[in-house]
Amino acid sequence: MPPATEDLAPALFKGDRRALARAITLIESTRADHRGQAEALIERALPKSGKSVRIGITGTPGVGKSTFIEAFGLHLIGLGRKVAVLAVDPSSKRGGGSILGDKTRMPRLSVSPGAFIRPSPSAGTLGGVNRRTRESMLLCEAAGFDTLIVETVGVGQSETDVADMVDIFLLLLAPAGGDDLQGIKKGIVELADVIIINKADGDLKPAASRAVADYRNALRLIRPPAPDWTAEVLPISAQEGQGIAEVWQTVLRYAAIMSGNGAHAARRSAQSRAALWREIGDGLLDAFKGDAATAARLGEVEADVAKGKTSPPVAARGLLQAFLGK
Secondary structure (H helix, E strand, O other), X not given: OOHHHHHHHHHHHOOOHHHHHHHHHHHHOOOHXXXXXXXXXXXXXXXXXXXXXXXXXXXXXXOOHHHHHHHHHXXXXXXXXXXXXXXXXXXOOOOOOEOOOHHHHOHHHHOOOOEEXXXXXXXXXXXXXXXXXXXXXXXXXXXXXXXXEEEOOOOOHHHHHHHHOOOEEEEEEOOOOHHHHHHXXXXXXXXXXXXXXXXXXXXXXXXXXXXXXXXXXXXXXXXXXXXXXXXXXXXOEOOOOEOHHHHHHHHHHHHHHHHHOOHHHHHHHHHHHHHHHHHHHHHHHHHHHHOHHXXXXXXXXXXXXXXXXXXXXXXXXXXXXXXXXX
């Protein structure tokens, strides 16, 4: 066990939020020496993880995800739960850091002693999650947080990776209906275990009611996301705190059904296998890019592809054969 990890682990397992923040910084580091320490820490944390409710939340920009998460998190803390929010921000193309700064978007939740909020840049990773989000979740569980919320960066076909690391997937939408239904990616709707229509208050309340009816009708044409469960559609007002308790009760009901029929354990096992293959793929790509001989040829090959002198499949095959020594 590396010395730095030995110092960090005891504080982390006692629920020290500063230690948790340092631990996540460690596992997000790309330095080779930090990677070894991070892996040692994850191995030590693994037996203490896996006991939380893992919730994924996504939605269109401006739908009120942060407002909902803050209201939802405060409700859960009021019930005696400990809530960790892993909010993956879009990355700045210039600096590489987070753009939005989630702690500023959840001011009340961020100061609650029962909450931990960690914004991380997506760093160009497809799937709407940071490359180390799964390991961050394990560390949060080892630190004693029993409810994890992963907020992803908007809605897109590439964002579906979040379903590979949570127990339940919530899709947050604004009041809409009719043609607006076509603006939501079908793949995201198919993955959603619960669809939440936010801003169901004031002048928007009738539109929200219509949206609930529209989505309930649409879901009849979509295969259920999980055995023994039909996706539910719930109207809420995160701003006014209406419907928040119902969302949590729905999460608990879903968890009870999935645990009872064995789907929960099967999903967690499948997620671990998927994480293994992601790590293998990422590791191979890192090794490929880091190979000196490959790097020496890459610029010329890219230029040939860009000029149409050779096709991407042929160029890729040549580079891979050279890399693998075949």
